[in-house]
Amino acid sequence: MSQDANCLFCRIVTGDIPADIVARTQTVLAFNDIDPQAPTHVLLVPIRHCANAAELAAQSPEVLAELFSVASDIAASRGITGYRTVFNTGAEAGQSVFHVHLHLIGGRSLAWPPG
Ligand code: 5GP
Ligand code: ZN
Numbered sequence: 001m002s003q004d005a006n007c008l009f010c011r012i013v014t015g016d017i018p019a020d021i022v023a024r025t026q027t028v029l030a031f032n033d034i035d036p037q038a039p040t041h042v043l044l045v046p047i048r049h050c051a052n053a054a055e056l057a058a059q060s061p062e063v064l065a066e067l068f069s070v071a072s073d074i075a076a077s078r079g080i081t082g083y084r085t086v087f088n089t090g091a092e093a094g095q096s097v098f099h100v101h102l103h104l105i106g107g108r109s110l111a112w113p114p115g
Contacts, residue, residue, distance in 0.1 A: 002048040009045050009099035027063045028070050030104075039107030040078060044071055051098045053087040071104040080106040086114075 003010040011017040012031060019031035022042050033041040044067045050056045056064050068085060075083045083106030088095040 004049045004099075007049055007099045008097050009043075009101060010049050013045065013047050023070055023074060025066060025070060027060075028066050030070055030074060033103070038105045038110070040075070040080060040083070040104065042071070042074055042104040044102040044104060045099055050100050052089045052095065052100050053102075054089065056100050067102045071102060074104060075106055078107070082106065082110075084110050 003014055005011070008017065012019045013029055019034075021029065021031050023030040027047055028044055029047055030042050030044045033043050046056060046060065046063045046067070048060070048063075050059060053064070071083075071085055075081075083104060086103040086105065087100065088103075
């Protein structure tokens with residue numbers, strides 16, 4: 001199964017739910033976060049449903065690499081040289097949508113460590 005009808009990000013992939021699309025490749029979709037935490041806050045998701053980064057690494061490492069490659073292209077196209085890429089894995093870490101998504105956050109200086 002490549003899409004899950006009950007999954008928010010699958011529904012964005014299919015166009016069922018609108019999103020502000022930033023980039024698309026054969027395997028990855030990038031769209032603006034609905035609640036941006038920085039001037040650039042893009043979510044990058046595999047087109048095929050997958051729950052989290054660990055599953056994606058096991059099933060499709062090339063798609064995992066593609067998420068970072070597209071994130072880097074988006075940052076470069078905006079002249080952003082320093083940015084953060086984050087996977088939240090599991091509810092304890094703040095994952096709220098269980099379709100793996102890479103947060104690309106940039107366009108301002110970022111504090112460390114995160115909360
Ligand atoms: P998580 O907390 O799972 O790491 O990240 C989920 C992200 O999805 C959050 O940053 C949240 O703002 C974003 N989000 C939740 N619902 C929607 C939506 O309907 N559209 C978009 N574009 N982003 C969403
Ligand atoms: Zn999904």
